[in-house]
Amino acid sequence: MAQEQPLIVVRNVTKVYRMGNLAVHALRGVSFQICAGEMFAIMGPSGSGKSTLMNILGALDVPTEGTYLLEGQDVAKMDANRLADIRNRKKIGFVFQNFNLLPRMSALANVELPLIYAGASRGRERCVAALKMVGLGDRMHHRPNELSGGQQQRVAIARALVNSPSLILADEPTGNLDSAAGEEVMRVFLDLNANHGITIVFVTHEPLFAAHTRRIIRLQDGLIVSDEPKL
Ligand SMILES: Nc1ncnc2c1ncn2[C@@H]1O[C@H](COP(=O)(O)OP(=O)(O)OP(=O)(O)O)[C@@H](O)[C@H]1O
Ligand SMILES: [Mg+2]
Known part of the structure; x- marks a missing residue:
């Protein structure tokens, strides 16, 4: 049987931030793989x-050393156009802790933004579909301040979905939410993973949310200290 190629291979990745004479070793050599269709949590102290x-996985930043392969292709060797393509049009959707919604725009208009950036026309139906996927079919014309925190984060997830990504990267998506709203967001991720095959990697400090996933990668001082697939 042919071995399926992992979606992502991270090999001996380091990241050093240089600030004048100071070098901050943020990652000291991490290696792991992500298979298509996985959902897992990344945990670890501040x-x-x-x-x-997460920024490296999302091709928002590059490793100092080591290799990052996305579908077998070395991200460090991709040109700017190809990188922009990956971020904007396909493959990877991002969800952030503070939602990053534009306050004066409706949920629907917020979800439409990536399509506008990607130069896609006739995207309205996809945006409506994405909002329905996160359970907000009845809140499309609400502005962010007319939505609960959990609903705002679900708008942000819908915005990440409109370009049909195969991977969603969420950096502390429940960090600003109470536990009920956080659970709401987790249920959406679990549904997207189980029923739409989207690979999901999320960072959390909350063991209860991490417990929804089979695998947890734990970081400490820039190293993976455990990578457990629970059975
Ligand atoms: N742009 C940067 N320039 C310099 N140092 C940075 C930069 N970004 C992060 N760091 C440093 O790198 C280390 C790792 O930071 P990172 O943001 O990845 O941590 P984190 O695990 O996400 O923490 P938190 O749970 O607080 O979000 C920290 O010591 C931080 O100060
Ligand atoms: Mg962080």
Whole structure:
């Protein structure tokens, strides 16, 4: 049987931030793989390198050393156009802790933004479909301040969905939410993963949310200290 190629291979990745004479070793050599269709959590103390790793996975930043292969292709060797293509049009959707919604625009208009950036026309139906996928079919014309925190984060997830990504990267998506709203967001991720085959990697400090996933990668001081597939 042919071995399926992993979606992502991270090999001996380091990240050093240089600030004048100071070198901050944010990642000290991490290696792991992500298979298509997986959902897992990244945990670890503040400053352990979680966001640094997410930025590299999302091709928003590049490793100092080591290799990052996305579908077998070395991200460091991609040109700017190809990188922009990956971020804007396909493959990877992002969800952030503070939602990053534009306050004066409706949920629907917020979800339409990536399509506008990607130069796609006739995207309205896809945006409506994405909002329905996150359970907000009845809130499309609400502005962010007319929505609960959990609903705002679900708008942000719908915005990440409109370009049909195969991977969603969420950096502390429940960090600004109470536990009920956080659970609401987790249920959406679980549904997208189980029923739409979207690979999901999320950072959390909350063991209850991480417990929804089979695998947890734990970082400490820029190293993976455990990578457990629970059975
Ligand atoms: N742009 C930057 N320039 C310099 N140092 C940075 C930069 N970004 C992060 N760092 C440093 O790298 C280390 C890892 O930061 P990172 O943001 O990845 O941590 P984190 O695990 O996401 O923490 P938190 O849980 O607080 O979000 C920290 O020591 C941080 O101060
Ligand atoms: Mg962080």
